[in-house]
Amino acid sequence: MLARLALPAHVVRHSAANAFADMRAIYTWRTWTFGWLGRMLAQVTFFVLLGRVVAGPEHATYLVIGNALMTCVIESLTVVASTTWERTAGTLALLAAAPAGPTWVFLGRSLQWPVSGTGTSLVALFLLGPFFGVTWRPEHIPVAALLVVLTAAGTYCFGLFLAALVLNAGRLRNVVPGVTALLMMAFCGVQVPIGYWPSWIGRIADIVPLTHLLHALRALTEDASSGYVFARAALGLLVGVFWLVMAHLAFESLLHRGRRRGTVDFDP
Amino acid sequence: MTDRATAVETRSLTRSYGTGRRGGSEVYALRGVDLSVGQGEVHGLLGPNGAGKTTLCRILSTILLPTSGTARIMGRDVVRDADAVKRCIGIVFGGDRGLYGRLTVGDNLRFWAALYGLRGTGLRRRCQALLERMGLAHRADDRVDTLSRGMKQRLHLARGLVADPPLLILDEPTVGMDPVAAQDFRVLVDGLRADGRTILLTTHDMAEAEAVCDRVSLVDHGRIIATRAPAGIGALISRYERIEARGVPAEVAAALPDIPGVVTVRAAAGERLRIETEDTSATRAVLRRLVAEDVTEVATSRPTLEEVYLHLIGERGMTVER
Ligand SMILES: Nc1ncnc2c1ncn2[C@@H]1O[C@H](COP(=O)(O)OP(=O)(O)OP(=O)(O)O)[C@@H](O)[C@H]1O
Ligand SMILES: [Mg+2]
Numbered sequence: 001m002l003a004r005l006a007l008p009a010h011v012v013r014h015s016a017a018n019a020f021a022d023m024r025a026i027y028t029w030r031t032w033t034f035g036w037l038g039r040m041l042a043q044v045t046f047f048v049l050l051g052r053v054v055a056g057p058e059h060a061t062y063l064v065i066g067n068a069l070m071t072c073v074i075e076s077l078t079v080v081a082s083t084t085w086e087r088t089a090g091t092l093a094l095l096a097a098a099p100a101g102p103t104w105v106f107l108g109r110s111l112q113w114p115v116s117g118t119g120t121s122l123v124a125l126f127l128l129g130p131f132f133g134v135t136w137r138p139e140h141i142p143v144a145a146l147l148v149v150l151t152a153a154g155t156y157c158f159g160l161f162l163a164a165l166v167l168n169a170g171r172l173r174n175v176v177p178g179v180t181a182l183l184m185m186a187f188c189g190v191q192v193p194i195g196y197w198p199s200w201i202g203r204i205a206d207i208v209p210l211t212h213l214l215h216a217l218r219a220l221t222e223d224a225s226s227g228y229v230f231a232r233a234a235l236g237l238l239v240g241v242f243w244l245v246m247a248h249l250a251f252e253s254l255l256h257r258g259r260r261r262g263t264v265d266f267d268p
Numbered sequence: 269m270t271d272r273a274t275a276v277e278t279r280s281l282t283r284s285y286g287t288g289r290r291g292g293s294e295v296y297a298l299r300g301v302d303l304s305v306g307q308g309e310v311h312g313l314l315g316p317n318g319a320g321k322t323t324l325c326r327i328l329s330t331i332l333l334p335t336s337g338t339a340r341i342m343g344r345d346v347v348r349d350a351d352a353v354k355r356c357i358g359i360v361f362g363g364d365r366g367l368y369g370r371l372t373v374g375d376n377l378r379f380w381a382a383l384y385g386l387r388g389t390g391l392r393r394r395c396q397a398l399l400e401r402m403g404l405a406h407r408a409d410d411r412v413d414t415l416s417r418g419m420k421q422r423l424h425l426a427r428g429l430v431a432d433p434p435l436l437i438l439d440e441p442t443v444g445m446d447p448v449a450a451q452d453f454r455v456l457v458d459g460l461r462a463d464g465r466t467i468l469l470t471t472h473d474m475a476e477a478e479a480v481c482d483r484v485s486l487v488d489h490g491r492i493i494a495t496r497a498p499a500g501i502g503a504l505i506s507r508y509e510r511i512e513a514r515g516v517p518a519e520v521a522a523a524l525p526d527i528p529g530v531v532t533v534r535a536a537a538g539e540r541l542r543i544e545t546e547d548t549s550a551t552r553a554v555l556r557r558l559v560a561e562d563v564t565e566v567a568t569s570r571p572t573l574e575e576v577y578l579h580l581i582g583e584r585g586m587t588v589e590r
Contacts, residue, residue: 007385014375014382021370090365094427096331099354100383259333262285262326 008104015108022082023112032116040071040120041128047191048132064132065221066190068124069151069214073184075117076155077177079110083163084173093265096255103248106160113159114152121148140220147217147233154209154240161243164250168263189214209243212236274343275435275466276305276328281337283323283490297323299490300337305468305483307434310461312477312498313470314573315487316581321470322361324487325439328468329359341435355384358428362440364420367412367427374399374408377426384431398426402456418449425456436460438469442476454480474574484573488581501576508579509551511543512536513558514565520557527553 027036044067051063083106086092095102122145126136136144162180166172185191187201188211194202205211216232258264281301284294297320305311313321326332327339330350339346341353368376377395386394399405402422407415415423421441428436438457442450450473457480460467471477477484478498485495494501508531521541524533529550536542545551551568558566 010387011382014379017375018368018371018379021368021372021375025370089368090363091368093326093329093331093361094359094366094380095383097329097354097357097359098380098383099351099385105383259331262283262323262332264326264331 007100011100011104012108012111015105016111019082019108019110019112022085023116036116037120037123040074041124044068044071044124044128051191060132061134061221062218063191064129064134065125065218066214068129069121069148069210069217070181070185070190071124072114072117072121072148072152073155073210074177074181075120076114076152077159077162077181078113079106079156079159080163080166080177080180081173082110082113083160084167084170087167087170090265092258096258096264101248102251102255103160103244106163106247106251107244110156110159110163114156117155118148118152121152134221136221143220143226143229144217147213147220147236150233150237150240151210151213154213154236154243157240157244157247158209160247161250164247164254167254184208184210189218207239207242209236209240212239273307274304274340275307275309276303276311276339276341276468278303278324278328278339279337281324281327281339282335283320283327283332284335296490298327298334301487301490301492303485303492303495305466307466308461308464309482310457310467310469310480312481312484313468313487314472314474314477314484314577315470319487320490321487322439323490325359325361325437325468325470329357329437330354355431356433356435358431358433358436360421360424360428360436360438360441362421362438362443364417364444367420367423369413370411372409372411373404373415373423376412376423377430380427381430386430394430394432395426398429401459402426403452416449418445418452421445421449421453422456425453429460433465435466435468438467440470440472442471442473450476474572474577478573486577486580493580494576498573501573508544508546509548510569510575511545511551511554511558512540512567512569513543513563514538514540516541516558516563517561520561520563524554524557527557530554 044064047067048060048063051059086095086106086109095105125134125144125148126141129136159177162176166176187194187197188205188208190210194205194211212232213236216229216236219232220229255264278301281298281303282296283298284296286292286294301320301324303324313324315321323332327334328341328346330346330353333347342356344352344356346353368379371379374395377398378391381391381395396405399408402425404419404422404426407419412420412423425438425441428438441457442453445453454476457467457469461480469477469481481498483495483497484501485492487493521533524530524541524543527550529546531544531546533541533543543554545554555566555568
């Protein structure tokens with residue numbers, strides 16, 4: 001079992017070299033901190049202030065937790081766009097001809113986003129949060145950090161699934177993650193509690209990792225029992241794994257269809 | 269298993285593409301290709317644009333399924349046994365796509381090595397050896413974006429070799445290279461032949477095919493119309509013997525087509541006249557006539573690969589059929 005996992009891990013690691021090379025080409029530490037991070041913190045602040053005006057100051061804590069965690073979701077969803085870069089690079093046919101499956105390559109290929117997103121969310125939660133009434137007990141900090149990592153990872157897996165769908169529809173590569181993020185913001189408990197919406201929406205939101213992990217994070221800050229927090233976190237993790245499996249199936253079927261139709265190396 | 273000495277074996281290999289439009293007819297890229305390439309052979313595929321060469325390479329690379337027929341590589345079926353086939357082929361598609369521009373040369377190679385299951389010191393040694401062999405070791409830490417086209421193509425070749433495959437499929441590997449880079453590339457291919465590797469190569473460059481291939485197949489309209497060693501390929505059209513002469517008076521030139529067995533008479537470069545004849549007796553008749561007219565700058569030759577190609581394929585002229 002370990003040996004069977006060792007090879008994929010190895011592929012993911014080498015593929016991630018590509019991810020971080022892209023990251024270095026796009027950002028320096030300075031532009032990441034003052035450009036990206038600054039922009040995301042401003043966005044969180046904007047939603048919190050807007051909510052305070054519209055709904056009242058008692059909602060600030062709710063909003064800052066939701067929007068702070070949302071930043072890693074937004075960034076992790078960038079995998080949808082960056083997976084299509086593989087088409088631009090013209091490497092898809094070569095990947096299809098290689099013995100290692102495409103899933104492991106793509107899993108490593110855009111890892112810069114969940115990593116950077118985790119950083120953004122941590123800063124937003126721990127530095128911005130206290131300004132809007134969030135108090136962190138020292139023993140909660142590692143758990144909150146773990147929840148952020150799980151959210152970024154689970155969303156990344158969900159994004160990989162979307163990426164597999166979008167790979168053959170390149171024009172949608174920026175629309176899909178944008179719309180997905182907006183829907184998540186609205187329906188997964190970021191800006192308003194899920195209970196605000198009809199119950200069927202809540203059931204759909206349950207297949208999104210963010211829903212469970214954000215719930216766990218809120219429970220943590222409200223001093224819920226650790227059993228409850230872990231149960232919701234485990235559920236979030238499970239949903240993330242579900243999307244990884246779905247992404248795997250989607251990539252495999254994409255290549256299979258490409259082989260049949262002759263579209264492995266171009267956007268049909 | 270088929271014959272062990274056969275590296276590539278296709279039987280009635282056919283591939284059609286839907287046009288994507290409803291009611292549009294199918295495009296047949298391959299129509300019943302039978303090809304057999306022996307182990308250790310360098311085999312060229314020559315043919316006009318759209319002949320089906322790339323389609324054939326893709327099927328052999330497992331990235332395209334045949335519509336019908338079979339293809340085996342080292343005795344393994346490219347459809348049913350695709351995983352095994354992937355491990356015994358290296359593919360290099362021409363052009364400068366297919367590399368990660370932001371990664372260094374070394375990281376690109378190590379990435380592909382990882383995909384082929386190499387790891388640890390084995391991976392590092394293999395990548396280092398390949399970079400040295402391809403003359404890229406001094407650029408190992410540079411970003412691929414900064415390489416010249418010829419260097420990128422050598423990196424492609426290194427990538428194709430990363431799993432030490434017995435069969436290499438090179439689809440127009442020298443396209444866009446300057447003559448010196450292309451020449452260097454041929455020397456590398458020669459080295460690979462010396463390793464005992466089988467190489468399937470498509471090209472539009474007749475000199476390249478003549479220089480590196482043990483045998484060539486002429487492909488046209490999805491069919492293989494001939495397979496021969498380049499040296500003997502003239503035999504395919506041996507009834508066309510060729511005479512070139514300089515300083516032929518116009519009235520003599522005008523009379524040449526009337527000699528029985530003369531196929532064509534046309535002007536060639538350098539104020540020369542090129543006469544093609546059906547057989548040796550016609551050639552003799554033409555030579556007698558030219559010498560009688562005091563034309564002394566005369567040469568006869570066997571058709572080159574290029575001419576065979578032009579005869580069998582190019583003679584269609586510029587008819588656009590599809
Ligand atoms: N993915 C595809 N979808 C539809 N038609 C295709 C596809 N790929 C190739 N074709 C068609 O199949 C035929 C053979 O194309 P192929 O690329 O195999 O030719 P080729 O011999 O490699 O040509 P070239 O010398 O220009 O590279 C052409 O008519 C081409 O238009
Ligand atoms: Mg081609």
